[in-house]
Amino acid sequence: MKxxxxxxxxxxxxxxxxxxxxxxxxKNFKKILSVNCSEDDGHLxxxxxxxxxxxxxxxxxxxxxxxxxxxxxxxxKELGNRIQNGGDAVPADTFLEFIKEGNFTSLTSKSxxxxxxxxxxxxxxxxxxxxxxxxxxxxxxFLGVNEVSRSPESIRYVACSNSEQSAEIFNLxxxxxxxxx
Numbered sequence: 001m002k003x004x005x006x007x008x009x010x011x012x013x014x015x016x017x018x019x020x021x022x023x024x025x026x027k028n029f030k031k032i033l034s035v036n037c038s039e040d041d042g043h044l045x046x047x048x049x050x051x052x053x054x055x056x057x058x059x060x061x062x063x064x065x066x067x068x069x070x071x072x073x074x075x076x077k078e079l080g081n082r083i084q085n086g087g088d089a090v091p092a093d094t095f096l097e098f099i100k101e102g103n104f105t106s107l108t109s110k111s112x113x114x115x116x117x118x119x120x121x122x123x124x125x126x127x128x129x130x131x132x133x134x135x136x137x138x139x140x141x142f143l144g145v146n147e148v149s150r151s152p153e154s155i156r157y158v159a160c161s162n163s164e165q166s167a168e169i170f171n172l173x174x175x176x177x178x179x180x181x
Contacts (some may be wrong), residue, residue, distance in 0.1 A: 016069060034055070072152060083175075084130075098144075140159040
């Protein structure tokens with residue numbers, strides 16, 4: 001019986017980490033990513049910003065994300081269709097290492113880079129929400145940007161907040177159409 005209880009607890013804790021991830025803007029119009037860590041996972045925040053409880057990471061600019069960028073247009077058009085949750089939860093330390101490198105930009109349904117649908121429209125919200133296995137108000141999509149040019153070049157992760165106000169991070173994947181003769 002102890003073995004079964006131990007196995008259940010182990011399985012439940014494998015993909016569980018208590019970090020919260022939010023994105024927003026400062027009064028000076030700088031985009032920030034806020035990361036809050038629970039007491040048990042304070043070492044994750046300490047590794048990111050030398051504070052055990054919370055971090056605010058300033059996002060660098062994303063060149064060519066606004067306007068007529070085909071990569072961004074494709075992303076907003078295909079979220080939930082050809083761009084889907086990969087099903088693989090990402091360990092918190094892997095995700096925070098990606099953030100620490102600084103070569104990312106984050107997007108939500110409230111993104112100023114969305115030129116496909118109306119700002120924060122129901123359709124856009126549903127595209128973002130379809131990336132999370134559990135209900136999430138505002139999932140955050142993370143793109144990798146080129147270190148030098150700062151142009152977006154890869155679709156990486158989605159952060160899904162759950163009912164306990166902690167985030168689950170998943171890989172994103174592209175689905176390709178293949179014709180079979």
